Amino acid sequence: MNESTLQVSLPQELPITAESDVIVVGGGPGGIGAAIAAAREGAGVLLIEHYGFLGGMATAGEVNPFMPNHVNGESLDQGIFEEWLDRMRVYNGVRGTSRVFDPNAARLAAEDLCIEAGVDLLYHHRAVHVETDDRHIQGVVLHSKGGLTVARAKQYVDSTGDGDLAALAGCAFEYGSEDSGHAQPMTLCFKLKLDPADLPEGGGEKDLYSTLRSDMGRVQEVYKKAQADGRIECLRENVLIFRGVDARVVHFNTTRVIHRAGIKGAELSAAEIEGRRQLRQIVEVLRAEVPIFRNAKLHSIAPQIGVRESRRILGRAYVTLDDYRAGRRFADGIERVNYPVDIHNPDGTGTTFLDMPKNIWYEIPFGCLVPRDIDNLAIGSRCISVDHGVHSSVRVMPPVCSLGQAAGTAVAMAVAGGVDVAAVDGLEVRRRLIRQGRNLPPFDPENPLTNPGAQSDRIGKAGSLSA
Ligand SMILES: Cc1cc2nc3c(=O)[nH]c(=O)nc-3n(C[C@H](O)[C@H](O)[C@H](O)COP(=O)(O)OP(=O)(O)OC[C@H]3O[C@@H](n4cnc5c(N)ncnc54)[C@H](O)[C@@H]3O)c2cc1C
CATH class of the missing domain: 3.30.1460 (Yope Regulator; Chain: A,)
Incomplete structure (x- = not known):
């Protein structure tokens, strides 16, 4: 390994070229959900994306189709995800009633919805550095063809898939399998x-x-x-x-x-x-x-190889495989997930697929989206605070878009209330999401599990549904 270094003379001051209530970094399924939700809730939103188009893995990684996340045939992602899918139909971009989509239509539909919601889009910019002050992000340094510039906001959403923004801000994270330390393999589609x-x-x-x-x-x-x-x-x-x-x-x-x-x-x-x-x-x-x-x-x-897993940013809550197996619900649950554990062997051959009955789900509480270490940042992406097994389930695009919708809603509520997103009440976020049309059922404290006693550990067959 080359350990030599070079003294560099990077500028100590940079121009602030963009300011907004909310900055969302990353325009994949999570960032699309976050930016549209925050804008519809009344915040000024700047969405910063490294590529010249939206969609993340759906477009740049050409992954396909949208995996099912249903209970008894009902999509658990009523909301921005289903709107995105519907808009693709305008471009003849969806096969029948399936979830097979055309990545070109996905780009166009996502951009349509963002522009209609009033989101400002900034393409061809990559977040490369974060200035923090105690537990606050003060600004994000962006790199583009024009060099280095700064963008600032009151609240931020990390939708980079990899948790770049959170990691640059110093947030603690986990990486890969608890056993081997390796993340799921990459796939070039x-x-x-x-x-x-x-x-x-x-x-x-x-x-x-x-x-x-x-x-x-x-x-x-x-x-x-x-x-x-x-x-x-x-x-x-x-x-x-x-x-x-x-x-x-x-x-x-x-x-x-x-x-x-x-x-x-x-x-x-x-x-x-x-x-x-x-x-x-x-x-x-x-x-x-x-x-x-x-x-x-x-x-x-695909323009780039698909990255299934990298950082998982540690939050105020943490969901584990035990919660998955128990079908655990939370009073501040902001997403329901039925897609099974789907782990492509990080070390070689094989795929672990843990059966999930069609009529149950587990929930992601709001705290999984709130990093422990920074107060004006929410995670609206696959890289939330869960273990390796749960990440393999929640990472598919429909739930990720809904996680983004929750993160975007929460940061907009923070802006409106003049507080940081860390101070926003998860119960209120859930209520707001329900008002937006997200199909989250009332929480029943008497029955915090959807499949009490099931505790199934049945290894299923990945078949044709692995992502
Ligand atoms: C090979 C493969 C196959 C899959 N198959 C399926 C499938 O069939 N069905 C399914 O539903 N899901 C599938 N998935 C899972 C799913 O695609 C991802 O988990 C999901 O797209 C994650 O969404 P995201 O918004 O968190 O991140 P991403 O989709 O990764 O989007 C992140 C966005 O942020 C941008 N970005 C990243 N860093 C920066 C930065 N520093 N500055 C600016 N922009 C940045 C990226 O350019 C990208 O546009 C698959 C994943 C892979 C890798």
Whole structure:
């Protein structure tokens, strides 16, 4: 390792180029929920995003589809998430009544909703430093093509996925699995477009994906054999695919890059190269050995590798796998989650999937969004205060968007009340969310568990639903 250093002469003073009631850093599912909610609650909102578009992993990571988060068939994410999905339909960007979406439509729909809510968008800026004073963020240093500038607000939301803002402000965090210390692996997503010329005799274009599905046994056999003889160097146990909005397009969530940290620049760079190396190998083998892929073309490669897990910012509350198993509810619960524990092995092959019955949920209390160490910051992102197992469940996009909605609502309430978000009452946040149309049922202190006594530890099969 190179330990040498260079004395640098970075400026001691920087221009303040933006001021707002609320700054949300990161425009993924969490940031979209946070910015829209805060603006609708009357706060001036600046949303700062590193890319030139919104969506985070939904667009820059091209992950797909939105995973289900339902109880008895009802979406637990009525609110900004469902609005976002609905708006994608305007762009023909959703397949039927499913949750398969087009990332281009996701970008447009998110931007529409933000602009309509009055959110100011600042693209191509990355938060690189935070000035703090005791337990307060005083300003965020941004880097862009124009150099370094400062943006200031009364209250802040960290929606960076990785908890960048909180970490830069000195908040305590956890990282990865409690056992190995490694986070879930990264995956570079890509899409192939099937060619009707590869259909068996008599098949129509519509049958392309079903033909592929009916031949998945062969796909897995070919993949495993190529893994065994070293032609595919990917540790994932099988080929995980999803249908695209277009029936000819197949989405691959298959590459697996382990032991690289998404919060270390050089490791992230190496992971991109490793992900594309695996992609080349997978595509070459499938084209050569599975007839339905013979003439398939590369449709898209995600602009960046997908980072499933990194920091988890420690908050006033902390939800664990025991809470998940018990289906625990909280008086200040601001999100209900039914999506199961879904841990892609941080150290190699395999996926742990912990069954969650269809009629129960666990809740995330407001305290998981309030960092212990800074008072004018809320977390509106996947990186909340939960353990490794619960993170693997709550991280999927619908609940993350709802967590963002809660964080944005809370910071707007803080601005309106002239206090910090740490002083906002979680019970009030829950009430406000219900008024916004979030489907959170009344809390029953006599029954704090949704599945009393169930305590199921059944290991399920990831099947086709792993994220
Ligand atoms: C490979 C993979 C597959 C997945 N599959 C699914 C799936 O099928 N279905 C599902 O529902 N979920 C899936 N997920 C989970 C889900 O995509 C993420 O957990 C979710 O997007 C997290 O949302 P977020 O808003 O917290 O963060 P992100 O989506 O990561 O968004 C963070 C945003 O912040 C920006 N940003 C980061 N740092 C800074 C900074 N310092 N300054 C400025 N901007 C910054 C980023 O550019 C990005 O736009 C998958 C995740 C991965 C990695």
